[in-house]
Amino acid sequence: MPKLRTVALVAGAALLTRRALRRRVQASPLWPLPALDPPLSGRPRSRALRLLLTAHEAVADGVVQLRLEGSGLPRWEPGAHLDLVLPSGLVRQYSLCGDPEDTSSYTVATRLVEDGRGGSREVHEQLAEGMELEVRGPRNRFPLVEAPAYVFVAGGIGITPVLPMLRALPDGTDWRLLYGGRSRASMPFLEEVSKLAGDRLTLVAEDEDGRPDLAALFTAVPEGTAVYCCGPEGLMAAVEAHLPEGATLHLERFTPRANAGGNHAFAVELRRSERTLTVPADSTVLAAVRRELPDTAYSCEQGFCGTCQQRVLEGEIEHRDELLTDAERHESMLICVSRARSDRLVLDM
Amino acid sequence: MSNTQARPVESERIPLKARKVSFSWEDTPLHWVPGDPFTTHTINVLHLLLPAGERWFVHVYKQVLPLIRDDQLREDVVGFIGQEAMHSQAHDEVLPHLREQGLDPTPYTAQVDWFFEKLLGDRTLPPGRASRWWLLERVALIAAIEHYTAFLGDWVLNAAELDRRGADPTMLDLLRWHGAEEVEHRSVAFDLFEHVDGSYRRRARTWATAFSTLVFLWQRGVRFFLENDPTLTGPKASLKDLYVRGREGTLPATGDMLKSIPRYLSRSYHPSQEGSTAQAVSYLASSPAALAAQKAVS
Numbered sequence: 176m177p178k179l180r181t182v183a184l185v186a187g188a189a190l191l192t193r194r195a196l197r198r199r200v201q202a203s204p205l206w207p208l209p210a211l212d213p214p215l216s217g218r219p220r221s222r223a224l225r226l227l228l229t230a231h232e233a234v235a236d237g238v239v240q241l242r243l244e245g246s247g248l249p250r251w252e253p254g255a256h257l258d259l260v261l262p263s264g265l266v267r268q269y270s271l272c273g274d275p276e277d278t279s280s281y282t283v284a285t286r287l288v289e290d291g292r293g294g295s296r297e298v299h300e301q302l303a304e305g306m307e308l309e310v311r312g313p314r315n316r317f318p319l320v321e322a323p324a325y326v327f328v329a330g331g332i333g334i335t336p337v338l339p340m341l342r343a344l345p346d347g348t349d350w351r352l353l354y355g356g357r358s359r360a361s362m363p364f365l366e367e368v369s370k371l372a373g374d375r376l377t378l379v380a381e382d383e384d385g386r387p388d389l390a391a392l393f394t395a396v397p398e399g400t401a402v403y404c405c406g407p408e409g410l411m412a413a414v415e416a417h418l419p420e421g422a423t424l425h426l427e428r429f430t431p432r433a434n435a436g437g438n439h440a441f442a443v444e445l446r447r448s449e450r451t452l453t454v455p456a457d458s459t460v461l462a463a464v465r466r467e468l469p470d471t472a473y474s475c476e477q478g479f480c481g482t483c484q485q486r487v488l489e490g491e492i493e494h495r496d497e498l499l500t501d502a503e504r505h506e507s508m509l510i511c512v513s514r515a516r517s518d519r520l521v522l523d524m
Numbered sequence: 525m526s527n528t529q530a531r532p533v534e535s536e537r538i539p540l541k542a543r544k545v546s547f548s549w550e551d552t553p554l555h556w557v558p559g560d561p562f563t564t565h566t567i568n569v570l571h572l573l574l575p576a577g578e579r580w581f582v583h584v585y586k587q588v589l590p591l592i593r594d595d596q597l598r599e600d601v602v603g604f605i606g607q608e609a610m611h612s613q614a615h616d617e618v619l620p621h622l623r624e625q626g627l628d629p630t631p632y633t634a635q636v637d638w639f640f641e642k643l644l645g646d647r648t649l650p651p652g653r654a655s656r657w658w659l660l661e662r663v664a665l666i667a668a669i670e671h672y673t674a675f676l677g678d679w680v681l682n683a684a685e686l687d688r689r690g691a692d693p694t695m696l697d698l699l700r701w702h703g704a705e706e707v708e709h710r711s712v713a714f715d716l717f718e719h720v721d722g723s724y725r726r727r728a729r730t731w732a733t734a735f736s737t738l739v740f741l742w743q744r745g746v747r748f749f750l751e752n753d754p755t756l757t758g759p760k761a762s763l764k765d766l767y768v769r770g771r772e773g774t775l776p777a778t779g780d781m782l783k784s785i786p787r788y789l790s791r792s793y794h795p796s797q798e799g800s801t802a803q804a805v806s807y808l809a810s811s812p813a814a815l816a817a818q819k820a821v822s
Binding site: 204205208210214216246471472473477481498 | 590
C-alpha cells in the first residue's frame with residue numbers, strides 16, 4: 176500500500192508544519208507579509224460634504240453671510256476657500272471667513288454681482304436657511320507665509336480671506352491693512368476689522384475719501400514684506416504696479432484670469448506619444464485624447480471614479496473633479512472633467 | 525452537444541455604468557450585526573481587502589484595454605472599471621470609521637496594500653514575454669476572484685437573516701449595492717479572460733492560487749479583527765463558528781461555498797449561469813445609496 180503511506184506522510188508533515196506555523200504566528204500575528212510604506216488604504220480624503228445652511232443674513236449692503244453646519248469638518252488655514260455647489264449645479268469658490276478651528280460650521284460671505292455669471296445672484300436669491308448644500312474643500316491657494324512684515328490690501332468683499340489672517344497673526348507682528356470699498360455701508364465686517372487693526376488700518380470709502388493712496392501705504396515697508404491683496408482686478412493691478420522692491424506679492428482673484436465665463440479651448444501635448452492636440456471649448460480632454468489614443472482608460476466621465484487620472488507635466492490645471500486629494504492635484508488631473516487654466520497642458524501619455 | 529465550451533446566458537447581459545454613491549458611517553455601531561462580533565468581523569474583512577484589491581483590478585484592466593478587439597467587450601470593461609473603482613472607494617471610507625471606534629485596521633491594510641501594489645504589481649516579472657505572461661495571469665486571477673465576489677454578492681442580496689438580526693441598514697446597503705453590482709457585471713472578468721487567453725490550464729491554476737490566497741487572507745483578517753477589537757477579550761475564530769453561522773444564514777453556508785468550486789472548474793462554466801441580473805437591478809433600483817447617486821446625476 177504505497178498510496179496509504181504517502182497519504183500518511185503528507186498528513187503528518189502538514190500537522191507538523193501547522194504546529195510550527197501556529198507558534199510563529201502567535202509570536203507576531205501579522206507574520207510573514209511585509210507592509211507598504213506609506214500605506215494607501217484608509218487615508219482620509221477630502222470629499223464632497225453635504226452641509227445644512229443655518230444662517231443666510233445680510234452683513235452689509237449687497238453682502239450676505241452664509242453659515243453651513245455639519246460635524247467633524249476638516250480644519251483649514253487662513254486664506255482657504257470652499258467650493259460651493261449651488262442647486263443649479265454651478266460651482267463657486269468663496270473664501271472662508273469664520274474660525275479655522277471650528278469643526279462644526281463654515282462661514283462664507285458673498286457680494287451680489289449684478290452683471291456676474293449668475294452664481295452670486297443664486298446665492299442671494301435662491302438659497303434659504305434650512306437648505307442642504309454640497310461643498311468641497313476646503314483648499315488653500317492663498318496661504319499666509321511667514322514674513323518679517325505684512326501689508327494687506329482688501330477691496331470690498333476681498334476682506335473675507337484677509338480677516339482670518341488678521342486674527343491668526345501673533346501679537347506684535349508688524350502689519351498694516353488698507354481696506355477699501357465703495358461706501359462704508361457696503362463694506363462687510365467693518366466693525367471687527369477696525370477693532371482688530373486699530374491704528375494699523377487705512378480705511379478708504381470711495382464716496383467719502385476717493386481713491387486709495389497706495390504710494391503712501393507702501394512707504395517704508397521693510398525688506399521681505401509679504402503683500403496680500405484680494406479685490407477687484409483694477410485694485411490688484413494698481414497694487415502690482417506700486418509694489419515696492421523686495422516685497423513679495425500674493426494675489427487672490429475672484430475669477431480665473433483667463434476666462435471669466437465658461438470654457439475656453441486649449442492645447443494638450445501628449446509628451447510620450449509626441450502629439451499635440453486641441454481641446455475645443457465644448458469638448459473634454461478625454462474626448463480629444465481618445466481620438467488620438469483610443470485605448471485610453473476612462474469610465475464614469477463625470478469625475479468621480481478616478482479611472483482617467485493622468486500625470487500632468489506642465490501647465491495650470493483647473494480641477495473640476497471631486498475625488499483627487501490636494502497632493503494628487505499638484506501633479507495629476509482627471510481628464511474627463513478637468514480642464515486647463517493656462518493655454519497649454521502637457522500630459523505624461 | 526458540447527460541454528467543453530462556456531455557455532453564456534444572453535438574457536443576463538446588461539450595459540454597465542458606475543454609480544456615484546456615498547455612505548455616512550456616523551451611526552453605524554462597531555458590531556453592526558448586533559451581538560455577533562464573529563459575523564461582523566468576518567464580513568468586515570471585505571473592507572480590508574477590497575480597497576487595495578479593487579484598485580488593483582482597475583490598474584490591471586487599464587493595461588488590458590489595448591488588447592481588446594471586441595467593441596462590446598471593451599464597453600463592458602470600461603463600465604466594470606468604473607464600478608470597481610467606486611467599490612474600492614466606498615469600502616475605503618469605512619476604514620477611518622473603524623479607526624475612530626478604536627479598531628485601527630492600518631497594520632493589516634498596509635500589508636494588503638503591499639500585496640497588491642508590489643507582489644501583484646507590474647514589476648514582479650521582467651519586461652517582455654514574462655511581463656505579458658504575468659498580465660494574462662493577473663487577468664485570469666481577477667476572473668477567479670470575480671467568481672467569488674459574484675457568489676458573495678448573490679448571497680448578500682438573499683441574506684434575509686441579516687435583516688432579521690437587525691443589522692445596520694447603512695452597512696447592509698453598502699454590501700448589497702456592491703453585491704448587486706458584482707452580480708450585474710459578473711460575466712465581464714470571465715469574458716475578458718476568455719477573450720485575451722481562455723486557456724483551461726491557466727483558469728484552473730489561477731483558481732487554485734486565488735482560492736488559497738483568499739482563504740489565507742480572510743482567516744488572517746478575522747483573527748486580526750477579533751484580537752484587536754477593543755471591546756472583546758479573547759474569543760478565537762474557528763471553522764466551527766463559520767459552519768454554525770452558515771447554517772443560521774448570517775454567513776454563506778459552508779456547503780454552498782464548497783459546491784461553487786467545481787462549478788468554476790467546469791469546462792462549460794459561464795458566470796451568467798449563476799445569480800440573477802433581474803434581482804440585482806431591482807435592488808439597485810431601491811438601494812438608498814444608488815438612488816441618491818442617480819438623483820445627484822440627473
